[in-house]
Amino acid sequence: MSKSQGMSRRRFLGTSLGAAAALTLSPSFLALAQNAAPIMRAIPATGETIPAIGLGSSATFAQVARSEDISAVRAVMDRMHQLGGRVFDTAPSYGASEEVAGQIAQDLGINESLFWATKVNVAGRGGGSADPTAARNQLETSFQRIGKEVIDLIQVHNMGDPDTQLALLRELKEQGRVRYMGITTTFAEQYEHLIRVMNNEPLDFIGIDYAVDNRDVEDRILPLARDRGIAVLVYAPFGRTRLWARVGDRPVPDYAQEFDASTWGQFFLKFVLSHPAVTAATPSTSRPANMEDNIGGMLGRLPDAAMRRRMIETVDALPMV
Template sequence: MSKRGRYISLSRRHLLQQALALALSLNLPRTGWADKPKKILRQIPSSGETLPAIGMGTWLTFGIDLDDRAALRTRTAILKTFFDLGGEVIDSSPMYGTAEEVLGECLKKLEATPALFAATKVWTSGWRAGVRQMERSGLLWDVERFDLMQVHNLLDWETHLATLKEWKAAGRIRYLGVTTSHGRRHAELSRIMETEPLDFVQLTYNLLDREAEQRLLPQAKERGIAVLVNRPFQGGRLFNRFASQSLPGWASAIDCTTWAQFFLKFIISHPAVTCAIPATSQVEHMRENMGACYGRLPDAKLRQRMLEYVRGL
């Protein structure tokens, strides 16, 4: 065999081994090379840039005591697993206690520079306080600029959105947006989406909280606004309600082996959704979450079947 032929054979074997390792780590069925699961990507409408459809939130899970070295090691392992499995989007906020500082500390401990899409928020009142808070977030994360800066829960949004427009024009941030959570203030969010040049909105959407389907998701699709989805597990209550039940056998048709993947694939299969951002404090749960970013997604008919199944439980 020629050197060239041997190189191609070894490369193919190496790639096949990588594909198998990925499938095992994501709890997906073992497949042949031709069936290697593909990462699910979504476009940001305002730019055409693509992002993985599963990201990572930090609410509650990263707001830990900085002196707890064991907890810090676990968060670093969670981040490494997230990036190793193709994650990019990480979302945080000054509202989340020490989460931004913890993120910064853990990112520094990673051996390789990850493909990070850094998203955080401004959560205060007044122009000066907002600027100080956003600059402090940059120091805590240790990033030169944020990919996405959002006005958290619409707090003083007129003031902060004016600043974000200036910062985007100056290249200090790449994208701007606003957020809501817990299904609140949808009417106000809709008015802002109609009149302001938003790149992103963030809102609550999951199998049980589906109010966003009525107006906000269609509006985002029509207006060309990317959508981040928070509380995809309803703050953990979806697991409390359904995890003791059997996952339906037909879930394998969309490459789901866990309830987390079932919940997440329902969300990211909506045509208006760009990225879901589940939070976790466990490495194994991160593997499960990232498994939803690979393989097949439900079509409209199967989405309806998913809804009917959980309604019957």
């Protein structure tokens, strides 16, 4: 992706919806797409823009990737690309996801146009020292699986020995083999460590968990990312499955129309994207219909500060699960 790859409404409709004409798209998606350009966000380090909704490959995606029939993950990756998504987040620890997705993307001919984000961690979750040789081997395996000479983003997964593994990523970045580097965690007990690394390392990205009912990162991590010019990928914007269990079969509030959300998925994603520090969210799914719904989360208006408070009140009033 080049720095100039912003996407106008006309280009979105022409290249994305035009290519997807054979797909069965929901009337609500089509209506919104006719009148709204996709939300693009700039990566602070370079100004390059990427679509604000992508695809993660943990959870159900990973489960399907391990199966003999991978047609569902092929379909969801194809749908994401056809509808304007570009960011694909994976990791060696997500079972077969990285390998299967790499092969599918090459088969579909979309490999070069995706913004590939993968990870490295041979130290384990937040502990121990990484074996540099093992980490290098893991990184080289990722290059082979993804099938690109240059990977867009590699992050240290779950705070695994940042000193060793960030040093390896710096080497790859200096060699021109990695465009961006970062670090991730989705564990609250690792937040203090993450903050120390953010303050002391030249990071391009962080990846964190954030949702309308999981807002701890708003206190220090998201403001620090803005101050330091660090892009933010959001994982688990649905609280994995927690938010779906909380809303049950309740209808989406009528006021969601004010920010162009017609489903709970779009409600949750638009809350996340409305935080100014967030660059993109990568919810995982193995269903094309869900991928379409998620892409709808980066179309149209976003809630303002007052609306965000109203959304929080709505969700906080739901039963805990």
